[in-house]
Amino acid sequence: MMRHPVTPPKHPGYQQTAQLGLFTALASILGYIETLFPVFAGIPGIKLGLANLAVLFILIRYSWQKAALVSIARIIIIGAMFGSMFSILYSTAGAALSLAAMTLVLARTDFSIITVSVIGGVTHNIGQLLIAMALMETGSLIYYAPALLISGVVTGILIGALTGELLKRLR
Amino acid sequence: MKKKEVLLILGIVAAAVLLGIGLMLFKSNDGESIRITVDGKEYGTWKLDEDQTIEIKDTNVCEIKDGKVRMIRATCPDHLCMEQAPVDENGGMIVCLPNKVIIEGTNTAGSGNGGGVDAVG
Numbered sequence A: 001m002m003r004h005p006v007t008p009p010k011h012p013g014y015q016q017t018a019q020l021g022l023f024t025a026l027a028s029i030l031g032y033i034e035t036l037f038p039v040f041a042g043i044p045g046i047k048l049g050l051a052n053l054a055v056l057f058i059l060i061r062y063s064w065q066k067a068a069l070v071s072i073a074r075i076i077i078i079g080a081m082f083g084s085m086f087s088i089l090y091s092t093a094g095a096a097l098s099l100a101a102m103t104l105v106l107a108r109t110d111f112s113i114i115t116v117s118v119i120g121g122v123t124h125n126i127g128q129l130l131i132a133m134a135l136m137e138t139g140s141l142i143y144y145a146p147a148l149l150i151s152g153v154v155t156g157i158l159i160g161a162l163t164g165e166l167l168k169r170l171r
Numbered sequence B: 001m002k003k004k005e006v007l008l009i010l011g012i013v014a015a016a017v018l019l020g021i022g023l024m025l026f027k028s029n030d031g032e033s034i035r036i037t038v039d040g041k042e043y044g045t046w047k048l049d050e051d052q053t054i055e056i057k058d059t060n061v062c063e064i065k066d067g068k069v070r071m072i073r074a075t076c077p078d079h080l081c082m083e084q085a086p087v088d089e090n091g092g093m094i095v096c097l098p099n100k101v102i103i104e105g106t107n108t109a110g111s112g113n114g115g116g117v118d119a120v121g
Helices: A013-036 A051-061 A064-082 A083-106 A113-136 A138-170 B004-027
Strands: B032-036 B043-047 B051-056 B060-065 B070-076 B093-096 B101-106
Touching: A013 A064, A013 A138, A051 A064, A051 A083, A051 A113, A051 A138, A083 A113, A083 B070, A113 A138, A138 B004, A138 B093, B004 B093, B032 B051, B043 B051, B070 B093, B070 B101
Parallel strands: none
Antiparallel strands: B032 B043, B032 B101, B051 B060, B060 B070, B093 B101
């Protein structure tokens, strides 16, 4: 598995701005595509996490600040167009925890992109489950935890592999 | 990928499986009835063997038919609750996050096994 570059390649500012805009648009489109899929296995919250592809790419190539910017823009765009206040709240909880965990792992270890992505997927689902439990004031939702953990691992591997290929090909 | 990373990922999967087994052992729902909760407060319990439709506040409507419950109407924008697997005698759960409605399979009368046999309806 390829290593992520330690230092981001030097781009002129305008090119970087263009890339951030491009990836925000990409993340929004991918998020929209996901709303077209039905609920998997009768469990709410199981998704491919396609939008994480764009966030992970920006995180590795640039910085967590820029990844957070793309992530926030994506959540607001998707939430305003296809969701509600609640979906924005759930997305934010998942995305924030996931980005924090991925940033820590990237900074403290030399794990491969796939592992970073798996950790991102799992923590994203944990974040959403926790905020759902807090909002609904119930512990019953813990029954969804095993399925959400497994799906976080599976989608994390997929998204990690895709992002790795993308990083190799996009300079 | 290094061995440490493979172990980490396998560890997460193992934790999920163990948690799943633990929850299954702990649950022991026989699912003869359902409990509906709104906003963390119990809204009521209903038997599964009687076909009927239940209005939950003004937000959701669920239907009991052939021992299965499914959500048939909801005011929320995504309608995810209406696509979730029905709750039947094997238990299960339907959740409508925006309206904070939960339908779950429960033991009859809540006292569970050993509390005397309930009258069969």
